[in-house]
Amino acid sequence: MRAGICDMVAVARLINATLVVPELDKRSFWQDSSNFSDVFDEEYFIQSLANDVKIVKKLPKEFATATKAVKHFISWSGVEYYQGEIARLWDDYQVIRAAKSDSRLANNNLPADIQKLRCRAFYNSLRFSPRIEALAHLLVERMRSFGPYIALHLRYEKDMLAFSGCTYGLSLAEADELTKIRENTSYWKVKDIDSQEQRVKGYCPLTPKEVGILLSALGYPSNTPIYVAAGEIYGGDSQMADLRSRFPTLISKENLASSEELEPFSHYASQMAALDYIVSVQSDVFIPSYSGNMARAVAGHRRYLGHLKTINPDRKALVHLFNKLDRGSLNEGRKLSETIIELHKRRQGSPRKRKGPISGTRGKERFRSEEAFYENPLPDCLCQEESKFMHRS
Structure with missing residues (x-):
């Protein structure tokens, strides 16, 4: 969960997107109904990453009827994939929904600023709730x-x-x-x-x-x-x-x-x-x-x-x-x-x-x-x- 969230922060930066606070999986074996703010400090997450990625709590009302793409990002993908195939979706869609977030971003061979952003997100910004x-x-x-x-x-x-x-x-x-x-x-x-x-x-x-x-x-x-x-x-x-x-x-x-x-x-x-x-x-x-x-x-x-x-x-x-x-x-x-x-x-x-x-x-x-x-x-x-x-x- 933590890894997927932080990787989506990096992906949002790569494709110049505003990130909506992620929804947590409620259908897993454990049937956990927790929301993001139940597990993590939502306000700190948003504020601490403000200089890197714009994050909003919910999809703004003006996008409620916008054209949406539901996309299964390819596992362990790099810059070329996100700034190429995924970024091109903006030509036809205003909202992209990542169907999964686990292991969607490459471990290696990414720009230093993206890797450092993953570090900041994981080890600083993604605090647990108070x-x-x-x-x-x-x-x-x-x-x-x-x-x-x-x-x-x-x-x-x-x-x-x-x-x-x-x-x-x-x-x-x-x-x-x-x-x-x-x-x-x-x-x-x-x-x-x-x-x-x-x-x-x-x-x-x-x-x-x-x-x-x-x-x-x-x-x-x-x-x-x-x-x-x-x-x-x-x-x-x-x-x-x-x-x-x-x-x-x-x-x-x-x-x-x-x-x-x-x-x-x-x-x-x-x-x-x-x-x-x-x-x-x-x-x-x-x-x-x-x-x-x-x-x-x-x-x-x-x-x-x-x-x-x-x-x-x-x-x-x-x-x-x-x-x-x-x-x-x-x-x-x-x-x-x-x-x-x-x-x-x-x-x-x-x-x-x-x-x-x-x-x-x-x-x-x-x-x-x-x-x-x-x-x-x-x-x-x-x-x-x-x-x-x-x-x-």
Whole structure:
């Protein structure tokens, strides 16, 4: 959501358009009825970008009957596309409606001023609403009272497992439920998924049990406070039991805040996720169990704030080790710990330039394989001094 909004700010600049405050998706799996102003600080968004792009809250009345084009912008498109094909639509239309905003703008090879605009929009202008910010910072204070804490983005909710087709560690009944959800969700295009193949390739979120093994192997003591940034965990307490036995100080927003404090947000998935986003950005260590949209956004935000420690699990390599544990050919202990620590030495958010496309890929897959702009905003959002990334621009 954040990435799509900020990309549309850049697109509006490219095609010399006034941007109408985006409508949020209300038809997703979570059926969230939140409006833009429920999640973000609308006034600040408009005012802070006033020198870059004109933004209005609603389509002006004089355009109510204007000719409109509904356009699916091509994914990962650059300047030539927007200033050519899309800008030519102004010859026949007065209003252009972007049917989708996800991954519509290229990660790389854009003018420096456009890249810097994306930075300003994402890291400055797109603040969360004041009431979300207020409660989130209260949650951060309460977490800090336990000491330095890990924010664990535990992507083990029903929608994630159904979408990815990952059923390792689940019962046959649970696996069947997830399959039915996937088959009955029309806009999820891939229906037939081999769960085992997904897992071996590293495409599945780590299970709560696997996260516990990872954290223990990395050397975190059992009294480490862990903030669980997540919705309802599929399988509930039974899935969390092993992780909780290793790390008893597992805390969620539901534990940190009273029911009265959470009530205004509790029925809105995006607003609850916004609370998790802020607590995760401010954590001492951030660890995502899966590299989804929110995990990438938080990781990039932490890079922007000074390369705060973010451990990105090597899921493919870890699954190989976890399978050995399951077979009994490897035991937890010093050897496993040394192996996992070595695997993650260079996966902790240290400064590096954004990765380009994977060698050998072509067409759309080439763009898809690039590291996302907001996952690693270097070098576009950070200045360099003596070959070291030092300051934000």
